Amino acid sequence: MMRAIYILPALVVLLVLVLSSVFIVDERKKALVLQFGQVMQVKKEPGLGFKVPLMQDVVLYEDRILGLQTQPIEVTLLSDRRLVVDAFARWRIVDLVEFRQSVGTGGEDRAQALLGNILSQAIPEVLGNATQEQVLSQDRGALMNQILTIAKREGAALGVDVIDVRLTRTDLPEQNLEATFARMRAEREREAADEKARGGEAAQRVRASADRTVIELTSDARRQAEVIRGEADAERNRILAEAYERDPEFFAFTRSLSAYEVSLKGGNSSIVMQPDSEFFDYLRSDRGPGGTAAAPAAPAPAVPAAP
Known part of the structure; x- marks a missing residue:
């Protein structure tokens, strides 16, 4: 009975020690096993891992690609124009031991701050040698590649790989807008x-x-x-000339009748000429054109005497 009393606590302690020596790393994480602050084991593959209970600790880090949005930075361009610029970077932890030594216990948050400082220095360094047209144009990949090269070089000392850097905003300062x-x-x-x-x-x-x-x-x-x-007048004159040549007397007669019709119309106009004028030849003659006897003229209507 006394033996069972001692065995049960021993089993409990043993179970606790066994459970505390096992840790799990999923596919989104990487792990470091530390003993008194010193790296004893690097666990990069997902699955179960083991450590010495009570002496060793496990620290997990992100294995995914992380993003960093920088604070707005005011830079002076080559043309002495000032712009407010911010950028977005993507980075990933590649060397856990180097990363731990660089950031200490701050982890990813400390790495974000350090990378932000790196970009805050790289952006003015690159854009300070560029013109406004280069910065504001759609084709500014060369400038971003220069910033990326500096960030990669500086980030390698932190145990991280800067994958990409993009300029997200390039605006004028408020006072210059x-x-x-x-x-x-x-x-x-x-x-x-x-x-x-x-x-x-x-x-x-x-x-x-x-x-x-x-x-x-x-x-x-x-x-x-x-x-x-x-041409029409010439044709008309030709036709009239031919008609005149065929029968001059009839031609003269018809022309006189046309003249009578135009001049003797009723109205307010008056015409004064001598009675023996040639205009009245055919009115006085008793012969028509061609020497034929003209039809007797109709008797004139009686004119009432003036009162």
């Missing part, structure tokens, strides 16, 4: 005025060309109309 916007507005207004002036000049050229074309077409149409009118 209004002046820059005013200058940009002035430039755009000047460009708009130039475009309007060029447009007005082009419109004037188009109007002048259209007016010239109208004048040319109108002149040509008038010339063609005059030619056609002259």
Whole structure:
């Protein structure tokens, strides 16, 4: 009975010691086994691991790619222009022993702060030798590669690998924004005025060309109309000449009738001429054209006497 009393606590202590000597590392982590602060074992593969109970401790670190967003940094470019820049970096722990010696007990948080300092020094160093056009252009991969090279070199001393660095913002300082916007507005207004002036000049050229074309077409149409009118008059005169040659007396008679029709129309106009004028030859003659007897004239209506 007394033996059972001692065996049971011993089994409990033994079980506790066995359980405390076993640790588990999943696929997202890496582990260091430390004894009094010294690295005794590196566990990179996921699974079970063993350590000396009560003497050794296990510290887990991320095996995944981590991200770092830097604080905004104000840099002076090669053209003495100032920009506010921040960047995003991706990094990963590659050497656990070196990483532990560099960051101590701070772990990933301490590494983030150290990498932030590295980038805060690398970004002004690289962008200080670049122009504003290079920094603000879409094709600024060369600048980011230079920053990445510096970050890789400095990060290797921490036991980490900086995989990528990207510039996420490149803005003007607040105190310079209004002046820059005013200058940009002035430039755009000047460009708009130039475009309007060029447009007005082009419109004037188009109007002048259209007016010239109208004048040319109108002149040509008038010339063609005059030619056609002259040809028609010539044809009319030819026909009249042929008709006159065939029967001059009949031609003179029809022309007189046309003249009578035009001149003897009713209205407010008056005509005064001598009774024996040639205009009334066919009215006085009792013979028609060709020597034939003319039809007797209708009796004139009686005119009432004046009161």
